[in-house]
Amino acid sequence: xxALVTSDTSVLTLIGPPNSGKTSLFNLLSGKNYKTVNYPxxxxxxxxxxxxxxxxxxxxxxxxxxxxxxxPASPDEKVAVEILYSFCNSVSSQIIINTVxxxxxxxxxxxxxxxxxxxxxxxxxxxxxxxLNRKKIDIxxxxxxxxxxxxxxxxxxxxxxxxxxxxxxxxxxxIEFRNNGNSKTISRTFGKNDVINYxxxxxxxxxxxxxxxxxxIKPDLINANRQLKIITNTSKESFxxxxxxxxxxxRLLLHRIWGIIFFVLIMGIIFTSIFWxxxxxxxxxxxxFSSLNNLVSSxxxxxxxxxxxxxxxxxxxxxVMVFVPQIIILFVILGLLEDTGYLARGAMLIDxxxxxxxLNGRSFVPMLSGFACAIPAMMAARTIPNKKERLxxxxxxxxxxxxxxxxxxxxxxxxxxxxxxxxxxxxxxxAIYIFSIASSMIIAAIVNKFSKSMIxxxxxxxxxxxxxxxxxxxxxxxxxxxxxxxxQYVMRAGPIILLLSLLLWLLTYFPDYAPQVSGxxxxxxxxxxxxxxxxxENSYASQLGKVIQPAMTPIGMDWRIGVSLISAFAxxxxxxxxxxxxxxxxxxxxxxxxxxxxxxQSAVVxxxxxxxxxxxxxxxxxVFFIFALQCLSTVAISRKETGGWRIPILQLILFTTIxxxxxxxxxxxxxxxxxx
Amino acid sequence: MRTASELKFGEKVLITDIDESHPSHKRxxxxxxxxxxxxxxxxxxxxxxxxxxxxxxxKIAIRxxxxxxxxxx
Numbered sequence: 024x025x026a027l028v029t030s031d032t033s034v035l036t037l038i039g040p041p042n043s044g045k046t047s048l049f050n051l052l053s054g055k056n057y058k059t060v061n062y063p064x065x066x067x068x069x070x071x072x073x074x075x076x077x078x079x080x081x082x083x084x085x086x087x088x089x090x091x092x093x094x095p096a097s098p099d100e101k102v103a104v105e106i107l108y109s110f111c112n113s114v115s116s117q118i119i120i121n122t123v124x125x126x127x128x129x130x131x132x133x134x135x136x137x138x139x140x141x142x143x144x145x146x147x148x149x150x151x152x153x154x155l156n157r158k159k160i161d162i163x164x165x166x167x168x169x170x171x172x173x174x175x176x177x178x179x180x181x182x183x184x185x186x187x188x189x190x191x192x193x194x195x196x197x198i199e200f201r202n203n204g205n206s207k208t209i210s211r212t213f214g215k216n217d218v219i220n221y222x223x224x225x226x227x228x229x230x231x232x233x234x235x236x237x238x239x240i241k242p243d244l245i246n247a248n249r250q251l252k253i254i255t256n257t258s259k260e261s262f263x264x265x266x267x268x269x270x271x272x273x274r275l276l277l278h279r280i281w282g283i284i285f286f287v288l289i290m291g292i293i294f295t296s297i298f299w300x301x302x303x304x305x306x307x308x309x310x311x312f313s314s315l316n317n318l319v320s321s322x323x324x325x326x327x328x329x330x331x332x333x334x335x336x337x338x339x340x341x342x343v344m345v346f347v348p349q350i351i352i353l354f355v356i357l358g359l360l361e362d363t364g365y366l367a368r369g370a371m372l373i374d375x376x377x378x379x380x381x382l383n384g385r386s387f388v389p390m391l392s393g394f395a396c397a398i399p400a401m402m403a404a405r406t407i408p409n410k411k412e413r414l415x416x417x418x419x420x421x422x423x424x425x426x427x428x429x430x431x432x433x434x435x436x437x438x439x440x441x442x443x444x445x446x447x448x449x450x451x452x453x454a455i456y457i458f459s460i461a462s463s464m465i466i467a468a469i470v471n472k473f474s475k476s477m478i479x480x481x482x483x484x485x486x487x488x489x490x491x492x493x494x495x496x497x498x499x500x501x502x503x504x505x506x507x508x509x510x511q512y513v514m515r516a517g518p519i520i521l522l523l524s525l526l527l528w529l530l531t532y533f534p535d536y537a538p539q540v541s542g543x544x545x546x547x548x549x550x551x552x553x554x555x556x557x558x559x560e561n562s563y564a565s566q567l568g569k570v571i572q573p574a575m576t577p578i579g580m581d582w583r584i585g586v587s588l589i590s591a592f593a594x595x596x597x598x599x600x601x602x603x604x605x606x607x608x609x610x611x612x613x614x615x616x617x618x619x620x621x622x623x624q625s626a627v628v629x630x631x632x633x634x635x636x637x638x639x640x641x642x643x644x645x646v647f648f649i650f651a652l653q654c655l656s657t658v659a660i661s662r663k664e665t666g667g668w669r670i671p672i673l674q675l676i677l678f679t680t681i682x683x684x685x686x687x688x689x690x691x692x693x694x695x696x697x698x699x
Numbered sequence: 700m701r702t703a704s705e706l707k708f709g710e711k712v713l714i715t716d717i718d719e720s721h722p723s724h725k726r727x728x729x730x731x732x733x734x735x736x737x738x739x740x741x742x743x744x745x746x747x748x749x750x751x752x753x754x755x756x757x758k759i760a761i762r763x764x765x766x767x768x769x770x771x772x
Binding site for chain 1: 717719722723724725726727728729730731733734737741742743744745746747748749751753755756757758759760761762765
C-alpha cells in the first residue's frame with residue numbers, strides 16, 4: 024500500500040460513532056482548507072487537513088467515516104478501521120481523538136474500550152455535555168479518565184469550549200510519543216461475549232461517573248420526594264430516557280399514516296424548491312455569460328478567433344455554469360436534512376418498499392443524492408453493509424434524474440410552454456421526475472430478479488439504523504460542506520465540458536469553408552449568417568454526422584441532434600452547449616436558452632419544410648435522456664465502486680439500449696396517434 | 700420465549716438474550732442491545748416494519764426480522 028504520509032509526521036485521527044460530533048470537532052481543529060483524500064486502493068474519502076496554525080502544534084488531522092465498533096460491517100467502516108491500523112506502521116506517532124457523545128455514554132464507550140484494549144493512544148473528546156446537563160445529569164470527567172485509563176476532555180463543538188484542554192492533552196501525548204516511541208497495536212477480533220463483557224464494564228463506569236443534578240430545593244423536600252419515589256435514586260433510569268422533543272416530533276413524523284404523508288410532502292418541497300429558488304440566480308448567471316459574449320464579439324474583429332472565444336468557450340461553459348446554482352441548492356437542502364436528523368427517518372420509512380425490490384432503507388440517501396449527481400451518490404452507497412443491495416443501489420443510481428439533465432429538460436420543456444402558462448413547465452418537470460423514479464424502481468425490480476446472473480448475490484440483508492436526536496442544523500457546517508462539494512463538482516465536470524466544447528467547435532468550424540456570398544440587398548449580418556451556415560454544412564462534424572444519420576432517422580431526428588447526443592456521452596449537460604454550437608446562436612441580445620430555442624424552432628429536416636423539433640421528437644429526446652447513461656465520470660466511478668468493469672459496462676449497454684428503444688417507441692407511438 | 704417483535708406500545712421489558720442464528724446479531728449487540736437492558740417500542744413505520752426501539756437512551760430502528768432475534772422476558 025502506498026504510504027499516505029511521511030514517517031516523521033504526527034497524525035491525529037478522529038474516530039467516533041456516527042452523530043458523535045466528529046465533524047464539528049474536525050472543523051474546529053482544522054485550518055481553513057481541508058482536502059478530501061482517497062484512501063489508496065479505494066475511493067472512500069476521508070478529510071485531511073493540517074492542524075490550524077493558530078494552535079502552534081505541528082500535526083495532520085484526519086476525519087474518517089463514523090464507526091461504532093472496530094469490527095466493520097460496511098465498506099466505509101472498513102476503511103475507517105484500516106486507516107487506523109495503517110497509520111500505526113507509517114507514521115511516527117498517531118493519536119486517536121475518540122469523540123464520545125456524553126448523552127450516549129453507555130453506547131459510545133464500546134469503541135473507546137476496543138481502541139484502548141487494542142493498544143492505541145486515545146484521547147476521549149466528550150461532546151454534547153450540554154444535552155446531558157439538560158437531562159439533569161452531570162458527569163465527572165476525572166473519574167472517567169481514571170477508569171478508562173486515558174485522557175478525557177470535555178469539548179463543545181459549537182462554541183469551542185474545552186479546546187485548549189484538548190490541545191494540552193494532544194501536546195502531552197505527542198511529547199510522550201517522542202520519548203517512548205510508538206506503542207504496539209494489535210488488530211484483534213471481539214466475539215459476542217467480549218462485547219457483552221465490555222458493556223458490563225461500561226455500565227459500571229457510567230454508573231460511577233454520572234451524578235444526578237439535584238434541583239435546588241430544600242433538603243427535606245428531596246428526602247420526602249425520595250421516600251415517595253418522585254425523584255429516583257439511581258441516575259441510570261433518567262440517563263436512559265429519550266429526548267422529549269425528539270419523541271414528540273417523531274410522534275408526527277414517524278406516525279404510521281402522517282409519517283408517510285409528511286415524507287411525500289418533504290420530498291415534494293425539496294424538488295420544487297430546487298427549481299423555484301434557483302431560477303433567479305440562474306437568470307443572473309445567464310445574463311453574465313451573454314454580456315460576456317457581447318463583449319467579445321464587439322471587441323474582437325470577426326474571424327476564427329472570435330468564433331473560438333464566443334462560440335467555443337463562452338457558449339460552452341456558459342450553458343453549463345447556468346445550472347450550478349441548482350446543484351448548490353440541492354447540496355444545501357440535503358445537508359440541512361442530514362443535519363437535523365430527518366434522513367435517517369426517511370430511510371426507515373422507505374425500507375420496507377425498497378426491500379421488496381432488492382434495495383435497502385440505506386439506499387435512500389444515495390438515491391436522493393443521485394438527484395444532484397451520480398458520483399457522490401455512488402460513493403454514499405458505501406454505507407450499505409449488504410453487498411448485493413449496495414451493488415443494486417449503484418446499478419440504478421444513473422437512472423435518478425441528476426442535475427446535469429436539468430438544463431436539457433429545461434430547454435426541451437420550453438417547447439411545450441405557452442407564454443401565458445409558465446406553470447406547465449413545473450408540472451411537466453415533476454412528471455418527468457415521477458416517471459424516472461417509477462421506471463428506475465421497475466428496472467431495479469427486474470435486475471433484482473435476474474440478480475444472480477447480473478450482480479453476484481449474497482444474502483444477509485439487514486437494517487439497523489440509529490435515529491439521531493433532532494437538532495437545529497449547524498449552518499456553518501452545511502455551508503462549508505456545500506462549498507467543497509460544489510467546488511469539487513465544477514472542477515470535475517468543468518475541464519471535460521471545456522475540452523469537448525473546444526473539440527466540437529473545431530469540428531464544426533473547420534475546414535473553414537466560407538464561400539463568397541453575393542447579394543446587394545443583404546445586410547452584413549445576413550451575409551455572415553449565410554457564410555456560417557455554409558461553413559457548417561461542409562464541416563468535419565457534418566461529415567461525421569452523416570455516418571450516424573441512419574440511427575437517428577427511426578427516432579425522427581437528424582444527425583445534428585445525433586452529434587449532440589454523442590458529445591453528451593462525455594457529460595449530459597454538453598448536449599445543451601453542443602446544440603447551441605451546432606444550431607449557431609447568432610443573436611446575442613437575448614439569453615442563451617431563449618435564442619437557442621428560436622433557432623431550434625425554425626430548424627427543418629434536410630431540405631424539406633418539415634420541422635425537426637416537433638412535440639413527438641422532443642418527447643422522444645426527453646425519454647432518451649431519462650434512461651441513457653451519458654456520463655463518463657459515472658462509468659468511471661461505477662467501475663471503482665463496484666471493483667470491476669462488469670457492472671459499468673452492463674449499465675452503459677442496458678440503459679442506452681433502453682433509452683433508444685423507449686425513444687423509438689415514444690416517437691413512433693405518438694406519430695401513430697397523430698401527434699407530429 | 701417472547702421476542703422484541705411481539706412488544707406492544709408502552710411495554711417496557713428487559714432483554715434476556717440475543718439469538719446468534721441471525722447474521723446481524725453481532726451488530727445488534729454492538730449498537731447496545733445487550734442482555735439486561737430495558738427496551739421499549741417507540742415507533743412503527745407505515746408497513747409495521749422496521750420498528751424503532753428505545754435502548755440506552757437512544758432510538759434505533761431495526762427490521763422485524765432482527766427484532767425477532769432479541770429475546771425478552
